[in-house]
Amino acid sequence: MTRRALILVEGNTHGTGLQYVQAARRLGLHPITLSADPAQYDYLAAEGIEPIRVDTNNLDAVIGECSRLRATYDIAGITSAREAVYATVGKLCRHFDLPGPNPGSVERCCDKFTQRQLLAEAGVPIPAYRLALDATEVESAAAEIGLPVIVKPAVGxxxxxxxxxxxxDELAEHTTYLLGGKHIWRSSPRILVEQFAQGPYYCAEIMGNEVIGIAAADFGPLPHFLFRETTFPAPLSDDDHKRIADVSLSCLRALGLGWGPTCIEFRWTKRGPVVIEVNPRLAGGGHPQLVQLAYGVDPITEHIKLATGDEWELRRRHSNTAAARCLNPDRDGILDWIDGDNRAAAIPGVAEVKFYIEPKMPIVRKGDYRDTIGHVIAASPSLARTEAILQRAVDLIDWSITPFPTFGEQEQSAAPSPPRTSPGGLR
Incomplete structure (x- = not known):
């Protein structure tokens, strides 16, 4: 009998890639990862998976590889944990007559300017925005909208x-960074300048046309948007939950989505829920695990069932509150040591403690998700208890970072001084 296989186009370095592999195996599927750079996914070797190297930006090359695999396997489905290749997944599914997302809808959604246009046409509440192609247009757009503004690539x-x-000054500095060769662009440089929508952050987790639930989160220090803590479900009134859910479904209609996972980010402003971004994928950062701990629903498993044409369902099996705290360093340098994970993991209610780095590794903060060096996840029947468990666990984690030497320090030939330490968990 031919073995049923699940093709995973690329993976993910912070959790969900491994979770897709493990969920596929639990469903009796043989996971096969196609990647342009398999070495970035260390979990593949740990799971005994031999990835296939192929240029995943070349649709014909990926079709050819999948066609070759069909001689050996029954390809039950094709999917991905990565947004950048999700439109390619949709095209592959159509080519091989498999369930999958609408590639055109995914492509329009992944272009944030096009997404903004479609949402605005549908009357969905969004921040004011402008598209800019050069520094002069960025400056003009910011003047029209009014500082402060969010400046970001149109794709990413x-x-x-x-x-x-x-x-x-910050506007000029960041524009120079984006257009001066330091930022790696997926396509031709296009910058989105947006009004800064201020208010509490929420994220709607959706599968198909059904809102699974809504998470709340906060961030580390501005001007960057690095997640600090995420709580699921968000402590919302029934009316506020319904308002976010209703706007979420309006987004799906406006963008032609409604197959598979979607996560929609909001800020609750004076206008109510304002859509910051629609992502045609599962949220990262431990969100799927939070959903599972809170409701007993595994979004990754249900996504795979959907992608393989099997029956899927989102029935809640219990009701807890789950939360994740990101471990974010406060300086650049060399990590001397990090510990406390075993003590933190032993606390009742802690579901996971994970470090993404090891001692002697360099830390160079970039102001995005890559800065996070680990996380702690906890769950319990109540929000207050979960927050207490999480804080107790984080307080047990610590690390030391030796800052990189400055130019002046490099010139000195004095005896070595002891390293400076940095407290670990966010207090």
Whole structure:
């Protein structure tokens, strides 16, 4: 009997890639990862998976590889944990007559300017925005909207290249960064300048046309948007929950989505819920695990069932509150040590403690998701208890970072001084 396989186009470095592999195996599927750079996914070797190297930006090459695999496997489905290749996944599914997302809808959604246009035409509440192609247009757009503004690439995810610009100096600095060769563009440089929508942050987790639930989160220090803590479900009134859910479904209609996972980010402003971004994928940063701990629903497993044409369902099996705290360093340098994970993990209610880095690794903060060096996840029947468990666990984690030497320090030939330490968890 031919073995049923799930093709995973690329993976993910912070959790969900591994979770897709493990969920596929639990469903009796053989996971096969196609990647342009398999070495970036260390979990593949740990799981005993031999990835296939192929240029995943070349649709014909990926079709050819999948066609070759069909001689050996029954390809039950094709999917991905990564937004950048999700439109390619949709095209592959159509080519091989498999369930999958609408590639045109995904492409329009991934272009944030096009997304903004479609949402505005549908009357969905969004921040004021402008598209800019050069520094002069960025400056003009910011003047029209009024500082402070969010400046970000029109295509991208994970807060990559996103910054709050509060004055003309920050605006010029970030524009130079984006257009001066430091930022790696997926396509021709196009910058979105947006009004800074201020208020509490929420994220709607959706599968198909059904809102699974809504998370709340906060961030580290501005001007960057690095997640600090995420709580699921968000402590919302029934009316506020319904308002976010209703706007979420309006987004799906406006963008032609409604198949598979979507996460929609909001800020609750004086106008009510304002859409910051619609992402045609599962949220990262431990969100799927939070959903599972809170409701007993595994979004990754249900996504795979959907992608393979099997029956899927989102029935809640219990009701808890789950929360994740990101471990974010406060300086650049070399990590001397990090510990406390075993003590933190032993606390009742802690579901996971994970470090993404090891001692002696360099830390160079970039102002996006790549800065996070680990996380702690906890769950319990109540919000107050979960927050207490999480804080107790984080307080047990610590690390030391030796800052990189400055030019002056490099010139000195004095005896070595002891390293400076940095307290670990966010207090």
């Amino acid at each position: 995810d994970g807060s990559y290249g996103v910054r709050l610009c509060r004055d003309v």
